[in-house]
Amino acid sequence: MKKILVADDEMSIRLLYSEELKEEGYEVYLAANGREALEIVEKIPLDLVILDIKMPEMDGIEALRQIKERRPDLPVLLSTAYGEYRQDFATWASDEYLVKSSDLEDLKAMVKRYLKE
């Protein structure tokens, strides 16, 4: 079973994402900020990470940088309320940049694409 980490400071978002992803048959880990996300990345052999950008303690950009240091192969998806940073995401070396939407079909399709093998 593929392991996915969802890092978001909003409890409701974490809950929504984990419900939807579990339903798709993934094992879902949750973190409330970048620091917690890093701890999980170190412990668990994850297959994919979904990162919010704006989080307390450690934001998603910093977490992305440190995750890519440790696990360059690990796909990291940025999922954020900030559409306007999309231009910059390429420089942050994330694999995808998604603007949060109540319709999770795009997200789920993208996850599926990354975890095909």
Add this chain to the structure above:
Amino acid sequence: MASDRAAFLTQMVEVLTSTVSFGERLNNMVHLLARHLKVDLALYFALDKTKETLFLNISSQGPIPPHMRVEFPLGQGVVGETAVTRKVRVVHRLQPEALSANAPLEKLHPNFHTLAAFPVADDNFLYGVLVLLDKQDRTFGAAERQSMQLAGLMLAGTLRQAIVQEEAKKRIAELSVLFEVGKALSATVELDELLERIVSTTAKVITARGAALEIIDRATGETRVSSRYGQIPAVCPALKEMFPRPAKTTGPPHFETQSVDADGRTHYCLAVPLTFKGQLQGTLCVYDKFSPNEVYLPFDPENRQLLITMAGLIVNAIENALTFQQVEDLAERNERMVQNLTVLQEISQVLLTTVQEERLLEMILQGLTLEQGLGFDRGVVLMVDEASQTLTGAKGAERAAQPSQAALPAALLSPLPQEVPVADWQIPLRPDQGALALAVLKKRPYHYQEHLKEPGLPAVLPGKLAAREFFVVPLIVKDRATGVILVDNQASGRPLESEPLNVLNMFASQAALVLENAHLYSTIEANNRELLLIRERMLESDRLAALSSLASGMAHEIRNPLVSIGGFARRISKLVEETSPLRGYVEVIQEEVTRLEKLLREILDFTGENLSYYGDHDLVKLIEDTLVLVQRDLDAANIKVVKEFAPLPRLHCDHRQIKQVFYNLFSNACQAMPHGGTLTIRTYPLEKEDGLYEAITVTDTGGGIPMEVLHNIFNPFFSTKDYGTGLGLAIAQRIVSRHYGQIEVNNEMGKGVTFLITLPVAKYCLVKDAGQNAVPASALKAPKGGRR
């Protein structure tokens, strides 16, 4: 005997004190002596003017015919000796030694036997010698000798008196002549009149038939003025040939000549130089002394003396008149100068009352053409356009047909009576472009005169301004010619004098200064306006930034809960059976959330989805693509589209964003022209200081944006429409600024709006595989007359 003597004395006193002329008295005396002394002949020998010869003057036998001249040099013969010794001398024929030298007397009285001679002299002077001749051999007693001596003495006294009287008479005559001359000379100071008086008076006092006078120019020696009176014989030499010119300090004191005319008649002329302070000033000449019969007489030494004396008086009078004329000229010039300066001062005071260039030009032209001002028929001001190096017509005016009677300051402020259109007049600033261009290039005034045909100085005036003669003066500020003033008197044909050129020059320097001030002022004003605008725009963009950051903060906060609400609603809807009424409720939640999310996207994410849209695009193609999207709206509103596309280099941009900009602008245009109109789209390359830009203008004919709305059009929350978010222009602005460009609006109330978008090319665009409509950036230049 004694009674005889007494009778003689009485008779002698009677003769000598008689009132008849001195010549008559002398004659009577000679006869009296002959009678009294009973001699055959009594003669009077007078000492001539040379005082060297005694000549026979009176004879007791009657008048001496003119051809008979009997004379004795002083000291020769009895007569000459008596004159020297001044003693009574009596000789007889028996004494041949005494007679040998007296041969001439033989002619008068052949074979006389007795000769008595005694001097007519007083203590100082000898006047002559009286000679008595008798054919008898006789002696003269003491009484008779006494009578002789007494007669000599008394005659001498009478002659002395005669001479004194004669001299006095002459003096008086001379004085009265001089008085006449003086009167004539002091009667006027007008040179012409004075000269006329001089020649007529001179001719009269000298009793000449004619007189002429000439005054020469001291510098050149040429004749300056001359005057003539009476008959001037043509055969006489010209005045200027009489005395050496140019003036020498010493010349002959007079010139006298006689010439014979064709009729064989001799003419006489006498001239004197008029010298002042040793310098020849002119010549005064008299011709042919008058006599009652038609004979012309030569002038005598007294005339000469008188003329010389008169010359002294005359030259002073002429000198006075000349000085007076100079002073008068000077005073007149001064008065004109003062008048001109007053006019200039009044004009410049009025010019200082405004800094508006247009008003100044009007006042300057008024100053040039008003009768109360400089009084030219026509005036034109042309200004130098530094950028194009041309002189360009600024304003022109003609003098009013009905001149204003107002005083100068008020008249200057009145509107121009008749303007001369000069706005389309341009002269390249090259030396071959005529007097106006030269005035700027050489920074000096020109006085153009058609008839002079100066090479290299063509007039080069447009037909309507053609003039035979004109002044052009440069407007100079800080050694820089900023324009020219052109004036002429073409309408009235009055010639231009050189003096007004000086005044015009002074006027021009004033005008140049005030125009420059006005120019500087308007530049400062424009700069201030621009600064104000920039400040306003900055304030606006600050406000915008603050607003949008507030909006974006709020939107972000809303987005997370929306995602949760919507996400869970979807989950619920999956769990609820299709037939359950809950399903409908949940779907409402979903739909509303979707609507809200769409709104948020419009606010926050209008830039599209993906970076990969950045690329090198043909702007014209983007415009054409966007036009397709609004075609239906354009058709519906019956809007005509005019395209003026210049080839442009490819632009590195997000084509979706740029299309969004065009879409917003075109949509706005459609909404502004619901009842039809024209949408004009222009593209052109634009060279700015920092590089090449692509410029796009979008112009509608929708009547423009109301003023109260204009400053709000880029405000994201402002809309004049009843629908939409009002973000159209705000989004366009944001996209353009993201492309390092600018969007500006030019509003023409009552006509329409033009949006100008400029996007930089050179810095951010790599020109590669230029397409059909694209050309390399380096090959492009801003079009002439391109907008700023």
